[in-house]
Amino acid sequence: MRIDIISCQPELLTSPFSHSILKRAQQKNLVEVHVHDLRQFAINKHGQIDDYAFGGGAGMVMMIEPIDKCISGLKAERDYDAIIYMTPDGKTLNQNMVNQFSLLRNIIILCGHYKGVDERVRQHFITHEISIGDYVLSGGELGAAVLADAIIRIIPGVLNDESSALTDSFQDGLLAPPVYTRPAEYKGMQVPEILLSGDNPKIEQWRFEQAVARTKQRRPDLLGEQ
Numbered sequence: 145m146r147i148d149i150i151s152c153q154p155e156l157l158t159s160p161f162s163h164s165i166l167k168r169a170q171q172k173n174l175v176e177v178h179v180h181d182l183r184q185f186a187i188n189k190h191g192q193i194d195d196y197a198f199g200g201g202a203g204m205v206m207m208i209e210p211i212d213k214c215i216s217g218l219k220a221e222r223d224y225d226a227i228i229y230m231t232p233d234g235k236t237l238n239q240n241m242v243n244q245f246s247l248l249r250n251i252i253i254l255c256g257h258y259k260g261v262d263e264r265v266r267q268h269f270i271t272h273e274i275s276i277g278d279y280v281l282s283g284g285e286l287g288a289a290v291l292a293d294a295i296i297r298i299i300p301g302v303l304n305d306e307s308s309a310l311t312d313s314f315q316d317g318l319l320a321p322p323v324y325t326r327p328a329e330y331k332g333m334q335v336p337e338i339l340l341s342g343d344n345p346k347i348e349q350w351r352f353e354q355a356v357a358r359t360k361q362r363r364p365d366l367l368g369e370q
C-alpha cells in the first residue's frame with residue numbers, strides 16, 4: 145500500500161512514521177508513506193498557500209491552486225483509490241472504515257489548517273471526508289497520523305503476530321477483554337485464576353464473557369443497546 149500525505153507542516157509527521165510498528169512496516173516494504181510539503185506548490189515565491197475568506201471573517205483559507213497542483217501531480221503518476229480530507233465535519237472514523245481503507249492500494253490524505261480548505265477542493269478532488277472525533281484540532285496532521293497508524297497496523301505482515309489485531313477492540317464488535325502479565329501476584333493483587341489454568345477453551349470462554357461484560361458496561365451502543 146502507498147499513502148501520500150499532503151501537509152503545510154510536514155515536520156509534524158516525521159516522528160509518527162519513524163518509530164515502532166509504522167517504521168518496521170515501511171522497512172518490510174509493506175507500506176510506503178510519502179509526505180508532501182504543500183508550500184512546494186505555493187502560488188508565489190513567498191510560499192503563499194492561503195488567503196482571506198471571501199465574505200470576510202476571522203481565519204485564513206487554504207487555496208485551491210496549490211492543492212490542485214499537488215494532487216494532480218500525484219494522480220499523473222498513479223491511480224488513487226481514495227483522496228481523503230481530514231476534517232471535523234467528516235464521517236467519524238471507526239474500525240470498519242479503517243478495515244475498508246486497509247484494503248486499498250493507493251490513498252492520499254490531505255491535511256487542512258487555519259479555517260480549512262476552499263470548499264471547491266472538497267467538492268471536486270476529495271472522495272472521503274474523515275473526522276477523528278467531535279473536537280477541533282489545529283491541523284489535520286495528527287488526524288492523518290491517527291488514520292494512517294490504524295490502517296497500517298492491520299496490513300497483513302505488519303504485526304509480528306497478525307492474530308493480535310483481530311482480538312483488539314471493535315474487530316468483532318466488542319471491546320477487548322482485560323489482559324495481565326507477570327507477576328501472577330503483586331502486593332496482594334491477583335491475576336484471575338482461570339488465566340493460569342492452562343485450559344485454553346475455558347480461557348477463551350472467560351475472555352469472551354469479559355469482553356461482552358465490558359462492552360455492555362462501557363459501550364452498550366456497540367451491542368445495539370442504549
Ligand SMILES: C[S@@+](CC[C@H](N)C(=O)[O-])C[C@H]1O[C@@H](n2cnc3c(N)ncnc32)[C@H](O)[C@@H]1O
Pocket residue numbers: 229230231232233254255256257258259260261274275276277278279280281282283284285287
Ligand atoms: C482549525 S481546523 C478547521 C476547523 C473548521 N473551520 C471547522 O470548524 O470545521 C484546521 C484543520 O484541522 C483538521 N482537523 C481539525 N479537527 C479535526 C478532526 N476532529 N478530525 C480531523 N481533522 C481535523 C482539519 O484538516 C482542518 O481543516
